[in-house]
Amino acid sequence: MRRIFALVVAGALAVPMLGQSVIPNSPGRKPAFAIRNATIYPVTSAPIANGTIVFANGMITAVGVNAAIPPDATVIDGTGLSVYPGFIDSGTTIGLVEINSVAGTVDTTELGTFNPNARADVAVNPHSNVIPVTRVSGITNVIVSPEGGVVSGQSALMHLAGWTNAEMTVKAPAAMMVRFPRLRSRPVGDVAPEADAARKQRRSYREEIENLRELFRDAQAYAKAAQARAADKSVRRFDRDLVLEAMVPVVEGRLPVTIEANLARDIKSAIAFADEFKLKMILVGAQDVAQFIPDLRQRNIPVILGPIMTLPPREDDAYDLIYSNAAALHQGGIRFAFRSNDAHNARNLPYGAATSAAFGLPKEEALKAITIYPAQIFGVAGKLGSLEAGKSANLFISDGDPLEIRTNIRRVFIAGEDIPMDSLHTLLYEKFRKRP
Amino acid sequence: MKNKNILLRVACAIALALALAANGVQAQERVTAITNAKVLTVTNGVIERGTVVIRGSKIAAVGADVAVPAGANVIDGAGKFVFPGIIDSHSHSAIEGSVNEISLPNTGMVRVADAMTADDISPYRQLAGGTTTALLLHGSANAIGGQSQIAKWKVGRPISEWIVADAPRTIKFALGENPKSANFRPPAGVERQYPATRMGVEEVIRKSFIDAHDYLARWDEYEARRKRGEQVIPPRRDLLMETMADILRRRIDVHSHAYRADEMLMLMDVARETGFKVTAFQHVLEGYKVAREMAVERIAGGTFIDWWGYKAEAYDAIPYNVALMVRNGVLTSVNSDSDELARHLNHDAAKAMKYGGLTEEEAMRLCTINPAKQLKLDHRIGSIEAGKDADLVIWTGHPLSSYSRVETTFIEGEIYFDRARDLEMRKQLAKEKAELLAKEQKRRTE
Secondary structure (H helix, E strand, O other): OHHHHHHHHHHOOOOOOOOOOOOOOOOOOOOOEEEEEEEEOOOOOOOEEEEEEEEEOOEEEEEEOOOOOOOOOEEEEOOOOEEEEOEEEEEEOOOOEOOOOOHHHEOOEOOOOEOOOOEHHHHOOOOOOHHHHHHOOOEEEEEEOOEOOOEEEEEEEEEOOOOOHHHHEEEEEEEEEEEOOOOOOOOOOOOOOOOOHHHHHHHHHHHHHHHHHHHHHHHHHHHHHHHHHHHOOOOOOOOOOHHHHHHHHHHOOOOOEEEEEOOHHHHHHHHHHHHHOOOOEEEEEOOOHHHHHHHHHHHOOOEEEOOOOOOOOOOOOOOOHHHHHHHHHHHOOOOEEEOOOEOOOHHHHHHHHHHHHHOOOOHHHHHHOOOHHHHHHOOOOOOOOOOOOOOEOOEEEEOOOOOOOOOOEEEEEEOOEEEOOOOHHHHHHHHHHOOO | OHHHHHHHHHHHHHHHHHHHHHHHHHHHHOEEEEEEEEEEOOOOOEEEEEEEEEEOOEEEEEEOOOOOOOOOEEEEOOOOEEEEOEEEEEEOOOOOOOOOOOOOOEOOOOEHHHHOOOOOOHHHHHHOOOEEEEEEOOOOOOOEEEEEEEEEOOOOOOHHHHEOOOOOEEEEEEOOOOOOOOOOOOOOOOOOOOOOOHHHHHHHHHHHHHHHHHHHHHHHHHHHHHHOOOOOOOOOOOHHHHHHHHHHOOOEEEEEEEOOHHHHHHHHHHHHHHOOOEEEEEEOOOHHHOHHHHHHHOOEEEEOOOOOOOOHHHOOOOOOHHHHHHHOOOOEEEOOOOOOHHHOHHHHHHHHHHOOOOOHHHHHHOOOHHHHHHOOOOOOOOOOOOOOEOOEEEEOOOOOOOOOOEEEEEEOOEEEEEHHHHHHHHHHHHHHHHHHHHHHHHHHHO
């Protein structure tokens, strides 16, 4: 199998080609594995020294010091190694972009303002080279999120393995992505503002929010009509409207809305908007989030922070504004997770979490914010995010703390399948290391 | 009368000399000692529990058994790590809106030093990430860009003091997608500029040096005829050709932006043919494919460790690039090209341990002594050695750990960032801001 990979890579580098060897969501038997003598970090309970973890048919069956190893299991000696649940990146464009500057490979941003019917899971390329590059770093699951417009579309929670989109998909839609309208007070670049630029900007900002409100009101009306028709077939039939139909689970509070807002005034507007429409809101980006702890706690709104390795938005911000947000949320008792908001370097997700720990977040919390917390936020804590019997075997073996940069990831399992540790990068490395 | 005047003058001179001497003594004797810290010297190993003595702008002593001079300001470094100031071999900070003189394929006559500003916030944020020195380059919009400037982040001091006066002159070349304007559309009504292909980029550089040889020949002819006593009009001075000539005379180092392996080989060929030297390839994403050729030509490489896929020419970029270049004997550094990445180049250095298995010491070199050598300033910066500039950073943990943060950053013995001081300053700034807003509020209501 690996030789086939190498041949394909050598053949056509311009074409995304690294195949997936696993079928996470396919039915049928999958091999049993047991990792023993390892330090196991279940995340939801204390670390287990000299522990054993057993998984079969894609599911974890036992975790503990004395977990029984089934006779048919492939046994991996974990002496000196650690086992962690696979990391979950709460916001990426993985699979939607291969090369940013080549338009033909970019499927992140649909035209127009409102695209609630755009679905990330249908556009993910399961054979993107970004997928193996990311998963060999221990990230086994990602939220793939559309970008652009105001209502960008439906994000999906995916395994980073699978021959098809369907096999990769854990949950779709995971959330409705909304990039909340922003009031830009300053002109972009060196262009001198028009005399009434500020007034114009305020007007267009108000219009944007009013248009968004109208979309949500229309969706409420559509949901009502759909309910009436479902309950009573004598209610007049109406043509389906896919935009409004996609909004129904949102206005009915069944599908969470990830609302990206960063500056204080935008976060404030976003929260007010979610109040008005009784949305199941998840705040995303949230650079000024520390000013809103009581508001978020009162409404039980979780937060997705990131990217962490980014500059503060204003010149006079504290240099560590972004680094310190996670600690503030932790102290305020707000549930939060991290996202990379990236594709190619989503693999650096754990180092943003670690940087948050350098600025006041307890280390265990940093780990939880890329494992169990995102699983909770996206409603999949029964399947993912920790090492517990009954959960999907999404996990990795490392030679140390995986939030430390120098730590190596040795093996990765997604839904119980042994993931090849190859990627475009390792293959090019091996190829040129052997250059005579 | 005359004598009195002389006496007065002598007295004045003595007073002045004494005053100067006193000042000098004062400056020299401002002594700081960082004690009990783990000192990562980079060039002479790790001192588990060491002392670094700073006298004036220089490191006076470093070691396990160094005595703390009487009267020294002592900073207890117990549990802390001391590391050299990080050197960023590719930066565009503090060049307000003037990174690219985009108007010609060769703008070698312009200088970054003429466009530097001291009010960019980025250098301060970089100090908070342990970065103290940077090579400020022209952009990559043209095949031959402007002349670069090496500077230290002496935030709060006039810009003239940021400039490292004895640093070598350097110039930026650029190959590939950027100088051929592959990813930018010119504004409406503006025609696309030559070159539009890698062929054109090669031609621009080659022709520039051939022109420079002709330019030098014209001057040589002129000098020869003048010396023979002929009445001759001197050739016209051309600032661009003067720059190109200085590159040929090895008075300006070439740092060339390059992504693809083939274009690096191209520049090596042009350099051989026209007689200049490439000091370093910048970004050098495919350096791993031609690391051997780079090593033979003694061309250094400054790279991002893991950026990839953002353009076609970055699709073969691999994080193992650094390790492969180092293993082939290329003088390698990690650099930022970014106000953001410049705040955590320590992370990028650490990644070279993960990707390709460099040792901790090799990894530490990537952001300290190696860029110092690339900038030909390793006699002054890049390691913790007696006699070198006191550009030092105190970290809460090992600088290659993602859990570490910077406590204090020194440049030439002066503190330019201190976390405790920063936290204090925030309160003051918040107060000042509130007062200004209240004042404005009052003005509006009146």
